[in-house]
Amino acid sequence: MDKTEIKRIEAYLREKFRLPSITVTKRPQKDDSCEVNIGDEFIGVIFKDEEDGEVSYAFQMAILDIDLPE
Template structure:
């Protein structure tokens, strides 16, 4: 895993906003050195981004976290 530069963060934000059709999505640098880049929607952190480089190819893995308490109730409950 390698560090994500500020220019990559900006490019990822543009790409993810377009891909997910979410203007409220932001890709934020780590709050402290050594922590992960965070993805937020309307200011609420919903996941992290990790950069991987293998044989000169760069990819980004996104881990989204959805809490059970944030899920809508099912019918009949």
């Protein structure tokens, strides 16, 4: 993904979640995905999928049991 594409995704997430501290950054040595952070905390990865001339993005976020409230 290029810088323009990453910035568009970041703007979308900030608006959708009403959270200006979301950042989206390029992953080292990966061209088909980027990392999503809230502040300094890594929260997930967005993967790009191109099929039949259409582009889509899948956001994958793992939630650990130890992170959930009691």
